Amino acid sequence: MDQESGSGEVSRRVPRPVPGSYGVPFISAIRDRLDFYYLQGQDKYFESRVDKYGSTVVRMNVPPGPFMARDPRVVAVLDAKSFPVLFDVTKVEKKNLFTGTYMPSTSLTGGHRVCAYLDPSEPNHGKVKQLLFSLLASRKDAFIPAFRTHFSSLLATVESQLVLAGKSDFNALNDATSFEFIGDAYFGVRPSASDLGTTGPTKAAKWLIWQLHPLVTLGLPMILEEPLLHTVHLPPILVSRDYKALYKYFSAAAGPALDTAESLGLPREEACHNLLFATVFNSYGGLKVLLPGVLARIAGAGEKFHKKLAAEIRAAVEDAGGKVTMAAVEKMELTKSAVWEALRLDPPVKFQYGRAKADLSIESHDDKVFAVKKGEMLFGYQPCATRDPRVFGATAREFVGDRFVGDEGMKLLQYVYWSNGRETENPGVGDKQCPGKNLVVLVGRLLLVELFLRYDTFTAGAGTDLLGTKVEFTAVTKATSGPEAA
Template identity: 90%
Template structure:
């Protein structure tokens, strides 16, 4: 895997160039969004400078960014420096070189923007751990109820039109599922009605617009999305409606927050952010990504999943339980493989707390205190020095068995290694285990219901677009194909 004895190497200067002030950053931004795309943008710089640790500009660049200049770590060995909070500071770096207005979060810097050294970080993260623990028995039944209904709708749409857009159905279903699972209160039964997903998506875009493209002509997108911040006042009504739901639905969690020494209002804004941005925003990307990879794996792989899933559920008396899920080694591997290839959050950041050395597979690089470090996760988690010639391919059983499990330390989607656990002292996703659980539940729900399925896969605003084109129901036979 790693090459050479890094301990004997002399630290060298990080290669690369930021180019001309202002002009080069804009040119690089155009490469990133339009001329090359994200993957090619980083891969081309690695090739140009012959190094996986390079100096580059990252979006959004001039006007919006504090400073677009970063040291990028683009391999599996250098990337984990971003997890080490003894070496890097995480204050106000959740979205990187820019930070959305706190007007979008009730005037508070929410947990994602706090460094673990800040006292409020531990209190909010403990609140999130407490919420997840208190609702652990609700997740499986809530998911099965909501996503069983989603798949029933898929079947109806296939009969009527031959296709069913999973993303659209998932947006509505995931929002309901999260409210039900976290708080036991359906958003649709509140004053939000059915408007919750649209309000949430609009609020998300106001924070993420510097890092996305809507597929519009460059001449429109550049000034609209990537040059100045969209005014928070345009989404304030949507945010107030969301806050009203959380303030009413999360009463027990807010009581817990006060017991932890948190201001109730600040706690509610944090719960809203964690639920809508982290959880809901994550499921908007995660579930279509998993579905797309499973669809592309083909019918033979589906048959293996069917056999494993149905046998484990049968052994559990026909119930989907945590114990049954733990027996589904191939199912877990498939979800981890999808997360490896398509991490829901691709960018991670940290600011060097002191002069340090960063090791890649082949060299050691000197970084100065205060420099911004940036990681593009797909480069790290598709590293051929770790995952071999199939690094860019979906290999569903990659993490099966003892040797396969050794590779889990290189799965980084949660802002930490898959083999490590989130705590109040680090920045790893507090819902890490829940995310993997939900991914597995999607696969289980599919293959308890279907022997196989087909889908068209494309590009969506935040990730992957999936349209079902056919399903074969588990009661196999000529009349079961939809």
């Protein structure tokens, strides 16, 4: 048995000190921040320190550093074996650690510490998470038809833009469509039909930036971004009007869910701020990253793989009488594998944090065991763990669409961590795993269903934007078979 299962084997080995260095106080943290954002980039930042110290458990500074962070010093766990300690809430505390070494002002969330910042030991954590589970369960029959309605319209717009301009910006369309889809699917009320009109996505994106700006770059020169984004918190008052408009929509649209909240012992106002955060930050923010990431990976997989997906998807829908049902989607093994593979390579949330509740021994590969003291901050950069060549072999950094097909493929699924937990586990009220985990995988599959019912293949270029991948369609080939064939 290994350390993760709490065996005595690890404890019998003498833990070694964690290698690495924090350098000169203040000065080194600033230098490291510049490496992280501008000089090396995220992947190289972590990989270079692993190479320097010969260890995937290593001490380092993580941004944002001086002025913004409480303390930039962490113990980083950067392989598939050590990373899961961050999921074990018996060993690590999660209080106020959702964004890591800094925390946005609660003025951005109505003065409340929302569920993402609560440790499972806090009374309201379980209540809010149960509210989210109840909401998802109550609306489960709405997800597929709502997605098909909104994203069918998106793809029709893509086709029109390709005719007119020869290209189509998926991210711009997805931002508007995902916001509308989520409101419709979760609450049965389209945001555009409320006082928000078409301003919801812009207000939501602005509010997201105010919380995440210490961890992002806008592509501006370093001399501008450092003082603007990474040195002081942006004043919450500048987005207060946007937040109030979003809150007004949720307080009206989420009536049944807020009734449920009161039955769980949550004040209605606090519940509404939590629903807003979970819907806009977690769900909408997640789809802004997830769907372009999935699309880019599938585009890069090429026409041969597209034909395999199209054949599987069309056969399952035909067997379901021409309808896209949950049972039909569940039969699409290759489609599900492709979404998992995209999530493995490009997890929507790359950073995880936890503070050691007691002295710990953390095991990495090669039976190395490291000593961590109570109170130390643990940090994980998820791509290092989910692209671990010791688990995924020579193709660890490559998209292999059928990686999780069959019994052998399913054995690897335990090393997919995008949901702040193992993909083989389901979230509960007592952990920090994403309550919408299964819905996220469903939505990723539904995107592929819409694509390959409609097209035989497509081409798209990919780059990067503020939160992740940016995708631009350059061509689509209409389906020549199946229910959507012309």
